[in-house]
Amino acid sequence: xxVSETSSPSVxxxxxxxxxxxxxxxxxxxxxxxxxxxxxxxxxxTENIRFITFPVELIxxxxxxxxxxxxxxxxxxxxxxxxxxYVAFVSTLGGVITSSMAxxxxxxxxxxxxxxxxxLFLGILIMPDTALIVPQFVVLSQLGLVNSxxxxxxPWFASIFGTFLLRQAYLSIPRDYDDAxxxxxxxLWQTWWRVLMPQVVPAMATLAVLxxxxxxxxxxxxxxxxSKSDMRTLTVGLxxxxxxxxxxxxxxxxAVLGFLPTLLVFILxxxxxxxxxxxxxxxx
Amino acid sequence: xxxxxxxxxxxxxxxxxxxxxxxxxxxxxxxxxxxxVFNLVPWISMFRYSVLKTDLLSTREFVGLDHFxxxxxxxxxxxxMLNTVWFTVMYIPLLVAVSLGVAVLVNRPLRGMKAxxxxxxxxxxxxxxxxxxxxxxxxxxxxxxxxxxxxxxVGIPPQKWLIDVNQAxxxxxxxxxxxxFGYFMVIWLAGLQAIPSELYDAAKVDGANGWRxxxxxxxxxxxxxxxxxxxxxxxxxxxxFGSIFILTGGGPVNAxxxxxxxxxxxxxNFGRFGYASALSILFFVIILIVALxxxxxxxxxxxxx
Numbered sequence: 120x121x122v123s124e125t126s127s128p129s130v131x132x133x134x135x136x137x138x139x140x141x142x143x144x145x146x147x148x149x150x151x152x153x154x155x156x157x158x159x160x161x162x163x164x165t166e167n168i169r170f171i172t173f174p175v176e177l178i179x180x181x182x183x184x185x186x187x188x189x190x191x192x193x194x195x196x197x198x199x200x201x202x203x204x205y206v207a208f209v210s211t212l213g214g215v216i217t218s219s220m221a222x223x224x225x226x227x228x229x230x231x232x233x234x235x236x237x238x239l240f241l242g243i244l245i246m247p248d249t250a251l252i253v254p255q256f257v258v259l260s261q262l263g264l265v266n267s268x269x270x271x272x273x274p275w276f277a278s279i280f281g282t283f284l285l286r287q288a289y290l291s292i293p294r295d296y297d298d299a300x301x302x303x304x305x306x307l308w309q310t311w312w313r314v315l316m317p318q319v320v321p322a323m324a325t326l327a328v329l330x331x332x333x334x335x336x337x338x339x340x341x342x343x344x345x346s347k348s349d350m351r352t353l354t355v356g357l358x359x360x361x362x363x364x365x366x367x368x369x370x371x372x373x374a375v376l377g378f379l380p381t382l383l384v385f386i387l388x389x390x391x392x393x394x395x396x397x398x399x400x401x402x403x
Numbered sequence: 404x405x406x407x408x409x410x411x412x413x414x415x416x417x418x419x420x421x422x423x424x425x426x427x428x429x430x431x432x433x434x435x436x437x438x439x440v441f442n443l444v445p446w447i448s449m450f451r452y453s454v455l456k457t458d459l460l461s462t463r464e465f466v467g468l469d470h471f472x473x474x475x476x477x478x479x480x481x482x483x484m485l486n487t488v489w490f491t492v493m494y495i496p497l498l499v500a501v502s503l504g505v506a507v508l509v510n511r512p513l514r515g516m517k518a519x520x521x522x523x524x525x526x527x528x529x530x531x532x533x534x535x536x537x538x539x540x541x542x543x544x545x546x547x548x549x550x551x552x553x554x555x556x557v558g559i560p561p562q563k564w565l566i567d568v569n570q571a572x573x574x575x576x577x578x579x580x581x582x583x584f585g586y587f588m589v590i591w592l593a594g595l596q597a598i599p600s601e602l603y604d605a606a607k608v609d610g611a612n613g614w615r616x617x618x619x620x621x622x623x624x625x626x627x628x629x630x631x632x633x634x635x636x637x638x639x640x641x642x643x644f645g646s647i648f649i650l651t652g653g654g655p656v657n658a659x660x661x662x663x664x665x666x667x668x669x670x671x672n673f674g675r676f677g678y679a680s681a682l683s684i685l686f687f688v689i690i691l692i693v694a695l696x697x698x699x700x701x702x703x704x705x706x707x708x
Contacts, residue, residue: 144508149522152585155537156525158549162540171540173552213433221434228431230424236435243442245694249642249663250687253670253679254445257452260459277437307426336530338645343671357532358649367540374536378529385528389521392528396589 156378163187163371171367186372190360193369195348196376199356203380206268206341206352207334210275215327217277219319222285223311227297240279249339256343270344271352275334281326288322289315328384328391335381353377453681458674470681480682482657483665486572490661491640493576498636499629502584506591520592523585531582531645538578539565539650568658571651575659578646583639587632594628595621634697641690662686 162171163186165179190196224230225237255274256265264270292315300310316323335354342355351359353376360373385392453470457463474480505523509516526534541549542564551561564574598621606620644663647653653660653668660668666686670679 138513141508141511141513145519148505148508149519151581152525153522155541156529159537170543170545170547171549172545172547173549175549217433217437220430224427224430228427230427231420233427236431239443240434240438243438246442247638247642247687247690249644249666250683250690251442251445251449253666253676253683254449254452255441256670257448257459257676257680258440258445273437274441277434279434279438282434307430311430332528336528338531339648342648343667354530354532357530357536358645361532361536361539361649362652370536370540374533377533377536381528381530382525385521385525389524392524393589396586 159371159374159378162367163375165368167366168368169366171371186366186368187376189369190372190376193365194360194373195351195356196353196360196373198349199351199353200376202271202351203335203353206271206275207331209268210272210334211327211331213272213276214278214281214330215323218281218285218326219316219323220311221277221282222287222319223289223315225282225286226289227315240282244279244283252339252343255340259344264344266345266347266350268350271341271350274340275330278326278330281330284322284326285319288319292318324388325391325395328388329395331384332381332392335384449680449683451680452677453684455677455680456675457677459676460674466677470678471685473678474681474685479657479660480662480665483660483662486657486659487641487661487663490572490576490643491637493573494579494640495633495636497576497580498583498587499632501580502587502632503591503625505584506588506595509588510592510595520585520588523588525585526582527586529582532649534578534582535646535649538574538646542574565650566655568655571655571658575643575646575650578650579640579643583636587636590632591625591628594625598624630698634694637697638690638694641693662689 157177158171158175161175161177161179162168164182164184165176166181166183166185168186225233259265259270264273296314296318297310300314305314337352338354338358341352342358345351345355348356348359357373357377360370454465454467455463456466456469509520509523543549543551544561544563544566545551546555546561548561550564555561562570565571602620602624603616606616611619642663643661644667647659647661647664648667651659653664662682663686666679666682669675669682
């Protein structure tokens with residue numbers, strides 16, 4: 120779906136007063152969503168700031184990076200940042216590729232257990248993941264995987280939702296492509312990689328963006344499976360910063376650090392995020 | 404006798420089927436293994452541990468269904484369930500109203516509309532840790548704290564927000580609302596834009612205008628979207644955790660202890676992994692029932708044409 124400007128009931132003639140009022144209302148709402156982020160950035164660049172007090176000085180004098188220096192000196196923030204980047208990158212790449220493979224198999228394959236496995240996958244998709252957090256920890260601790268990248272990345276290395284998404288994408292490709300590839304002597308892997316996968320790249324991109332954002336922002340699970348500071352992801356680490364009661368400057372520099380990467384992805388990939396929502400209705 | 408016996412034929416059929424199946428398994432093997440390790444095995448262990456009393460270290464004792472009996476008299480759990488209901492009852496109507504209101508507001512062919520939508524979506528792409536860092540400061544009880552200052556402009560005295568027993572949960576509701584409304588706005592917009600404009604034209608020919616246009620065209624046609632949103636949002640609301648964990652730790656005096664927080668706390672604060680597993684089962688059943696009732700009551704996805 121594209122959020123296109125069609126079929127609104129307001130086909131009435133342009134009314135400048137009405138339009139102005141609408142713009143004012145929209146700006147007020149925008150102020151509530153953007154304002155806190157602007158203040159966050161401003162405070163993170165302010166010298167020696169213990170509390171955020173209103174009225175706030177939006178452009179601090181002088182502008183300083185000392186809060187960020189303090190953050191990196193006092194906490195493992197750099198390490199958390201590395202962990203988050205690494206985990207999100209591997210999780211996204213892995214999840215998208217395995218979803219693409221499995222989606223292909225469920226769309227085209229003819230093998231034993233297809234229906235059973237597919238139904239089981241469907242079952243997982245509707246389960247609330249928070250209900251499974253404690254048992255997941257129990258299993259991981261028995262496997263000795265607490266505080267490991269395996270635990271952080273593992274569940275993200277496959278995506279049931281992604282498998283469904285990609286299955287749909289593959290189903291929309293005519294079988295003629297497969298037949299042509301087979302006649303040309305391609306095996307299954309070549310058919311998948313060379314002929315069909317290039318046609319589902321948009322779906323894979325949508326999935327990749329959803330997975331990246333979901334992984335980067337996830338909190339509960341990575342918090343549970345890590346107890347050592349140097350294994351935490353950025354969000355989990357920032358959670359500890361928030362609870363530690365430091366200065367506002369330190370807190371906001373952490374918030375900026377957690378915010379910027381998602382903002383960047385959002386700006387670059389907005390189209391895919393919006394499409395992802397309309398496709399799934401659930402966060403990836 | 405006939406050439407091939409039935410069993411021989413079955414065997415050759417079996418082999419042919421196997422030969423056809425085998426090449427496909429490598430494509431699903433990673434997904435299946437991950438599913439086994441991170442979902443199926445934990446599911447089984449959830450049931451196994453629900454009848455044990457264990458801290459995962461030294462003690463491990465079979466207690467049968469004791470945990471489920473304990474639940475009946477566990478006052479903290481009952482409080483947590485009430486809190487979860489309280490959160491959901493405050494959050495869902497507000498969320499539906501605000502996200503629909505904003506969707507209607509931006510569903511116009513005006514210049515810059517896409518930019519506004521993107522700005523409304525901003526809180527939703529932000530992690531709960533970042534939101535909590537910001538709002539812990541914004542909801543400061545100081546009279547010159549951001550929110551207290553702003554309400555002071557309209558003459559409301561400073562409030563204690565997160566550290567007040569009665570205001571902590573509404574504060575969490577506010578943060579969750581702020582975070583989520585842009586997301587649900589996008590879903591509403593999809594629903595609004597799926598309404599054919601001919602229906603509005605037809606209604607206008609029939610003399611409907613303004614509010615009546617919405618009453619007889621927009622609202623009935625948005626019913627499936629509404630049902631979808633309510634079900635999804637409720638399931639999300641029942642699972643609220645991150646902001647509570649970071650901002651209030653379930654307090655003050657258990658005022659924000661939800662069922663999920665209680666499960667977390669039993670396991671990781673008190674080392675009662677058996678009881679926490681039993682609570683996980685309870686929680687799963689609750690979510691399932693809520694989702695089923697809502698889907699049925701709201702006639703989810705019913706064709707309205």
